[in-house]
Amino acid sequence: MRIYAAYSHKGGTGKTTSLVLLANAIAARGHSALLLDSDPQQNFRMWRNYGRQMEVWDENLTVEYRDYETTPVMELEDFLVNANDSGKYDYALLNLPGIPHRFNQHALRYAELTLLPFRPTPAELAEMGPALNAIEKLKDDGEVGAARVLFTMIKAESKIPEVWRDYMSEARRRFPCMETIIRDSTIFSDILMRGTLHLNIKKNNGLGKYEVSKALEICDALLTECEAIVAQHEEENS
Template sequence: MALVLAVVNQKGGVGKTTTAVNLAASLAAREHRALLVDLDPQGNATSGVGIARDQGDRTTVYHALLGEADARSAVLPTEVPNMFLLPSSADLVGAELELVSMEERESRLREALDGVRDAYDYVLIDCPPSLGLLTINALVAADRVLVPLQCEYYALEGLGSLLRTIDLVKGSLKPELEMEGVVLTMFDARNNLARQVMKDVQKNLRGLVYETVIPRNVRLSEAPSHGRPAILYDIESKGAQSYLQLAEELVQRHRSAAVQLKHA
């Protein structure tokens, strides 16, 4: 059964969608079946893999969330072998209001994904840049939380709110939810501030920060406008190679954890 990761940061512009798209693509490139769930009403993960956000009567994550359709019927293949998409929809903008009056409103996404997660090795949920009901649904559906963090002065600003939200979800809705880790993004080694931020984050979040650091990279920034993950747009670029390395680190982390559990 798939490992479900919620890719979360309520602060916009930190590389959240870039990480969700490119990590899913990189896992797929390493021959793991990966499902990318676009839960952000902006739909950037959907367009980022070359699929138009709204196409008439197409079934989307919105319909699965509200119980109007089976999630399996909404899943689309992408240009990357082994990578699939549960697309976003503009209807998600009003979904939080619609969910408020529903039973089990925080668990709707988990119920929707229960029917598909056995078909994949990894499910990555691209969350909206907020801590509203959609993000709560993602946290309840997830096994673990991955936080992209930009290497800038205000990097840790807002992280406290996110960690408190995760603790609340653990306490009342999903006791088994755990932190997967923090991925540093948009790193510029020439920038003294970026290097200092990296040291501060590694010190304050000891044990949680991935060794792989995602650089600030032009090709990585260009790829979404071409509707392609970086490994298809320019696999030799530093951005693409960094996400391939991140995927390998993720896989090795869980392989090691599984071995330790087996011998415990």
């Protein structure tokens, strides 16, 4: 079971959305995933409920909730070990709340890849340093898998403000970044309302088939890049 997490010290950077994109790609490939909400918002559960209402939920995706404030880290470890041993899941995706909390830092120790979603604005840049430091610290301790900055909510190329480009360059200088970037688009902002995209396409249920299939292509590109990063990381550390 491969474990991916999304992490930041700030809310609203696109963590949940990034993981939902990955879950879409996993389901579309016919694989299974355990989606762990540890944030009381329970966005994975919300997504599942919308999907079931619209009959476009893929039952290969299982949602569980373990609150970050009340779940001891040992219990998290048992939970992940049992999930792995059950053989039921190809992936586990950890949806962590956007705050510096020891539950999050602990959860990252299990992730083979941590995505650090980053919208290159001044407020987010200020929070980026501490989040990167937390990862660096785990890396120094040899306790973390690969980690990559994922640029999210990026405007069309011609519309990216000059200052954002500077922030993106700075992030690239300081930390490995993903090649896949997530555009600023309504399809991504309301993707939680749509259920699994491949079933939307199959059902042809009037949600803008072209837009949905384009979004699914980006989900798949993101997953492909994640797999490549993990494979490279494993090779470097073997």
